[in-house]
Structure formats: structure tokens, C-alpha cells
Amino acid sequence: MTEVNRVWRLHKRPVGELTDDVLSFAEEAIPAPADGECLFRLNYLSLDPTNRVWMSDIDQYMPPVELGAPMRGVVCGTVVESRSPAFKVGDVVSGLGVWADYQVGSPATVRPMGPTGPIPIVDAFGTFAVVGPTAYFGLLDLGEPKPGETVVVSAAAGAVGSIVGQIAKLKGCRAVGIAGSDEKCRWLVDELGFDAAINYRTEDLPAALARTCPQGIDVYFDNVGGSILDACLKRMNLNGRIPTCGLISSYNATAPVPGPYNYDMMLMQRLKIQGFIVMDYANRYPEAIQALAGWMAAGKIKVRQDVVDGLEHALTALKKLFTGANTGKLMIRVKDV
Numbered sequence: 294m295t296e297v298n299r300v301w302r303l304h305k306r307p308v309g310e311l312t313d314d315v316l317s318f319a320e321e322a323i324p325a326p327a328d329g330e331c332l333f334r335l336n337y338l339s340l341d342p343t344n345r346v347w348m349s350d351i352d353q354y355m356p357p358v359e360l361g362a363p364m365r366g367v368v369c370g371t372v373v374e375s376r377s378p379a380f381k382v383g384d385v386v387s388g389l390g391v392w393a394d395y396q397v398g399s400p401a402t403v404r405p406m407g408p409t410g411p412i413p414i415v416d417a418f419g420t421f422a423v424v425g426p427t428a429y430f431g432l433l434d435l436g437e438p439k440p441g442e443t444v445v446v447s448a449a450a451g452a453v454g455s456i457v458g459q460i461a462k463l464k465g466c467r468a469v470g471i472a473g474s475d476e477k478c479r480w481l482v483d484e485l486g487f488d489a490a491i492n493y494r495t496e497d498l499p500a501a502l503a504r505t506c507p508q509g510i511d512v513y514f515d516n517v518g519g520s521i522l523d524a525c526l527k528r529m530n531l532n533g534r535i536p537t538c539g540l541i542s543s544y545n546a547t548a549p550v551p552g553p554y555n556y557d558m559m560l561m562q563r564l565k566i567q568g569f570i571v572m573d574y575a576n577r578y579p580e581a582i583q584a585l586a587g588w589m590a591a592g593k594i595k596v597r598q599d600v601v602d603g604l605e606h607a608l609t610a611l612k613k614l615f616t617g618a619n620t621g622k623l624m625i626r627v628k629d630v
């Protein structure tokens with residue numbers, strides 16, 4: 294192999310918003326797989342809000358990335374060399390890897406994606422690797438939506454949120470999305486079938502929630518925390534449920550973030566608020582993938598990939614998640630499968 298291996302490494306822990314010096318990008322030798330491993334070439338790199346969390350030395354659900362280590366990411370690649378019976382050359386694998394053109398994988402970190410039927414690999418990777426199962430288990434297991442109930446989701450035009458609202462509709466609920474632009478709101482209602490959408494940047498949120506959720510909120514799927522959580526808490530119905538999926542509004546915080554001001558609603562309305570990490574559901578992934586694949590193939594769930602070409606643009610692209618410049622699932626494409 295004569296091609297070089299470009300690798301992103303954590304150079305500096307970020308403080309506040311992501312800056313260009315937190316990662317370094319350099320050419321290195323292509324690694325050699327050991328017995329039981331394969332070498333694969335990157336096709337797609339998923340960019341996720343949690344990348345920002347992994348860069349910080351804070352309490353979290355996985356060890357933070359070590360300073361100087363390759364940046365961790367969810368990846369999709371093609372096997373070019375195998376020293377494991379689990380992989381054949383040409384297999385398309387996905388799982389946890391690093392931001393690099395070439396990397397080694399083992400059965401503990403990646404697995405072959407297998408046939409994806411009518412669903413293009415880019416959509417299968419974009420949806421099944423993380424965000425689809427997150428939406429599926431967070432909404433159905435923790436949100437427990439019932440027909441006729443109102444489900445509100447924040448970051449609704451993002452990867453997880455756009456799927457949450459569509460599953461809510463399939464379950465017979467009223468789906469209301471909160472997003473950061475009029476264009477995103479139009480996409481949610483006109484293309485994805487949400488009943489209503491609120492632009493939290495331009496509208497008065499409590500008034501907009503009162504207008505779009507006349508029967509109150511039964512499930513608030515929280516992707517952002519902060520003031521949006523507070524506004525939704527105030528409108529929760531008795532025995533409402535809040536799956537805490539993400540807190541993106543605080544991932545760049547430089548000082549302790551105050552708790553929700555409307556926490557009293559938890560007591561008054563007997564709410565159930567529960568955090569989860571999709572990895573908790575690793576054993577049930579096939580269930581989510583089967584359901585999502587069926588809905589996608591039948592046109593009942595639409596997915597959108599926000600694809601940026603070139604591994605060299607990964608850090609710049611990651612910033613889009615924090616400015617709201619992405620719609621749907623953000624990823625880097627190095628080479629189509």
C-alpha cells in the first residue's frame with residue numbers, strides 16, 4: 294500500500310466553543326493489523342455532538358480521549374486486509390474507530406454491516422449506527438408514547454430528533470418539533486409529517502408550546518436541556534415522561550450549568566425523567582434496525598444525511614452541530630462504498 298494515512302489527534306482539550314487547535318491533522322504510517330484484527334479504509338465518519346464530550350476531561354459515560362491519541366469516532370469502512378475469521382477483504386464494517394483514513398478493527402470494535410437491501414449504505418450507516426436506535430429506544434422504551442398523546446422533541450431537524458418525530462407519528466401521536474430555523478421547521482412539517490414545528494430562535498417558546506400543544510405535553514424527548522427543557526417542563530401533563538437523550542446546549546459550557554428552574558413540575562405532575570445512552574441497548578440493536586429498515590423501505594420514515602466531503606474538513610464540519618448548520622445526520626464522506 295502506497296497511500297498515506299491521515300490521522301486526527303486530540304491536541305488540546307477544548308474550552309468553550311471548538312477551535313481549530315484542539316485537534317491536529319497529520320500524515321502517518323498505515324497501521325498493521327495483529328492476529329484477530331483487520332485493517333479497513335474509511336468510507337464515512339459520523340460526526341456526533343458526543344465527540345465534543347469525548348474531548349473533555351469530565352465525568353462521562355466513556356473514558357475521555359487521551360491527549361495525543363487519535364480522535365475517537367463512529368466509522369464505516371471497507372476491509373482491505375484481514376487477520377481474523379470475522380472479516381473478509383471487501384466487507385463493509387461499522388462501529389467505533391478513529392478519525393483516520395486507515396485503522397485496525399477487531400470484533401470488539403467493528404462488525405460487518407451485512408446486506409442493507411434497498412437502503413443505500415450511506416443511509417444505513419447514518420441511521421442504524423447510532424441515531425436511529427437512539428430515537429427508537431429513547432422514545433419507545435422511555436417515552437412510552439400512546440396514541441393520541443403529544444410528543445415534543447428538541448433539535449427536531451437533527452439526526453435523532455427527525456426520527457423521533459416520525460416514529461411518534463407512526464405510533465399515532467401528535468408530533469411537535471422545536472428547531473432553530475424556519476427552513477428546518479418547514480422541512481419537519483411539509484416533508485416529514487410533523488403536526489407543528491416551533492422556531493425557538495424567533496418565537497416565544499412558552500406561547501408557541503401553548504399554541505402547538507393545546508392538550509399539554511405527554512412526552513418531551515430532550516436533546517438539548519437548558520431553557521428549552523424549562524419551557525417544556527412547564528407544559529408537561531400529569532404522568533408525563535422525559536427521556537433525557539442529550540444536553541447539547543451545555544456541551545460548550547465553561548461554567549457550571551444551573552439545573553432546570555421548573556424542576557418543581559417533576560413533583561407536581563409526577564413526571565418520569567430518565568437519562569439513557571444508546572449503548573445500554575447494544576443487545577437490542579437488531580430490533581431497532583429491523584423496525585427502522587422496514588419503515589424506511591416502506592417510505593414511512595425519511596432520513597437525510599448532511600454529508601461533507603473530505604476527512605480534512607472533519608473539525609470544521611463538527612462545529613456545524615453547535616451552530617445548527619446541519620440538517621439531518623452529519624457525516625464526513627471519504628469515499629463512497
Ligand SMILES: NC(=O)c1ccc[n+]([C@@H]2O[C@H](COP(=O)([O-])OP(=O)(O)OC[C@H]3O[C@@H](n4cnc5c(N)ncnc54)[C@H](OP(=O)(O)O)[C@@H]3O)[C@@H](O)[C@H]2O)c1
Binds near residue numbers: 449617621
Ligand atoms: N443518549 C445517547 O445515546 C445519544 C445518542 C446520540 C445523540 N445523543 C444526543 O442527542 C442530541 C442530538 O444529537 P444528534 O446527533 O441528532 O445531533 P443533531 O440534532 O443532528 O445536531 C445537533 C443540533 O442541535 C441543535 N443545537 C445546537 N446547539 C443548541 C442549543 N444551544 N440549543 C438548542 N439546540 C441546539 C442544532 O439544531 P438547531 O438549528 O435546531 O439549533 C443542531 O443541528 C445531542 O444532544 C446528542 O448528544 C444522545
